[in-house]
Amino acid sequence: MTEIYPLAVPKGRKLKCEVCDAPAERMCAACTVTYYCGIAHQRADWVSIHEKICQLLIPLRTTMPFYNSEEERRHGREQLLQRQKHLIELCYKVAQKYLFEGKHEESVPAALHSLRFRTNVYGLNSVQLVPAYLLLSEASIGLGHVVQAEEYLSQAQWTVLKSTDCNNEIQSLMHRNLGLLYTAKEEYEEARYHLANDIYFASCVYGSEDIRTSGGYFLMGNVFIHQNKMDIADSLYTKVTEIWHTYLDQHVQNQLSARKQPADILAKELENDTGLDEAQEAEAVHILETILEIRENTGKEKPASILFILKTVAILHYLMMNISKAHELAVKAYLLSKELPNKEDVTEALRDLLGLIASKDPVTLKAAKFFAGQGQ
Structure with missing residues (x-):
């Protein structure tokens, strides 16, 4: 990890921090395509996800090679797309794992990467962005940043409202996160309403006795514990x-x-x-x-x-x-x-x-x- 010197920045190009989008002053010396506002965010990103994806970012953030034919160009674009989709899932799973382990701060950079790659692949208005918004919302709840969590959930809900292809799986995730939010706010009736919807939509996809539905039952049980x-x-x-x-x-x-x-x-x-x-x-x-x-x-x-x-x-x-x-x-x-x-x-x-x-x-x-x- 080394400093970025002014002469290394191409003229007219503004480098942004990978974690917070502030003006960047450092870069990763291993991949040389990732930038940070300071050492704190560089370390946070490394611990969260960058160590796992450092070298995978190089072909995504460098100029595509010259191709001799349209077929080669099409193949190159397809490979690039597959790499991005792989990184979407990898970053998403890593962020999820951190959340289940209670490592909310570590999950944030990985979730941000998943959101960034989803935006690149699917566009700003795609329902595919919703799972990443929900990860960031859950991390914010875990960190006690309820207002930030509500902002991410609002973005997710707005995206769902504009979409015509929101499936039951995403609806389940949406209601599960709303259940978590209202539980954190001690609004238990609202939490139960949303967790009941989570169980319903998850059951539509996986069945009522599936391990992927069980999370809704578990969170509902936690709400009833709070209500004694x-x-x-x-x-x-x-x-x-x-x-x-x-x-x-x-x-x-x-x-x-x-x-x-x-x-x-x-x-x-x-x-x-x-x-x-x-x-x-x-x-x-x-x-x-x-x-x-x-x-x-x-x-x-x-x-x-x-x-x-x-x-x-x-x-x-x-x-x-x-x-x-x-x-x-x-x-x-x-x-x-x-x-x-x-x-x-x-x-x-x-x-x-x-x-x-x-x-x-x-x-x-x-x-x-x-x-x-x-x-x-």
């Missing part, structure tokens, strides 16, 4: 846990079935995979561990509910190859299951899970054999 309506919140958290358990446990059952296959097939089948991208994994961790914390703090009289979420979170960490965490949670769930009546099936399922965990980490093998022996 614990029974309703409890039922919503149970539904969220059931949705994620059904999804994650299928991967475990596939592995248990694969263990009965010949050795050459076994090696391939037992590779861990959640089937989720990094942002979705971060969302799963955030949702399920939040429910687990709430259950352990408020649900002592409902040990079966605690057991269920413990097992679900253990499976998630196992599939993400967080083996020590998975083992800790699975052992905790196993010991709890032994205290409950008529839980033989759950106890057996947890022994199977502990066996799978042990297969990934020999350190836990002794413990797994011990728990297997408890079933004798």
Whole structure:
């Protein structure tokens, strides 16, 4: 990272900061096509997204090469478009992941990049800009900048109103962000209205029992917690846990079935995979561990509910190859299951899970054999 000297700036060209659009005084020495107003924004962008896309920006921000034919020019333009679309999704997913991890400040530069590339590809009035506006709104809510969040949401809503091709997925995202905004403003009736719409539109796209719909149920449960309506919140958290358990446990059952296959097939089948991208994994961790914390703090009289979420979170960490965490949670769930009546099936399922965990980490093998022996 080096300073920009006045003679390096082409005559008549105004360089703007990548993060805030202020006049730029620095540039990234690695790509030499990205500029900043100062070292603070340069570092913020690097931490958020620039390290991941630094070299990918060079062909987008340099003059296209000379082509000998129209076919080559068309191919070059198509490649450029594909690069931009790739960066739209990459920046969007990175920003999403930061939001689910509670890193709201880090998400902002990545979300701004996604918005910038969307504008370049689709134009200023396209509904494709809405997901990026919503990311920026959610980041602003997390940072406590409610007025800024409302501005981004207003831009998103205006874009939707002008569009003729706004689909149910975008409508779901819009209402989810409005639900978050009204929750932050402690206007819980409005929050519930918008989250109900989020669930409706998400169900239209994915179905009511899909993990992508579960976020709406989870946020609705949080609203009822704020309203001290614990029974309703409890039922919503149970539904969220059931949705994620059904999804994650299928991967475990596939592995248990694969263990009965010949050795050459076994090696391939037992590779861990959640089937989720990094942002979705971060969302799963955030949702399920939040429910687990709430259950352990408020649900002592409902040990079966605690057991269920413990097992679900253990499976998630196992599939993400967080083996020590998975083992800790699975052992905790196993010991709890032994205290409950008529839980033989759950106890057996947890022994199977502990066996799978042990297969990934020999350190836990002794413990797994011990728990297997408890079933004798």
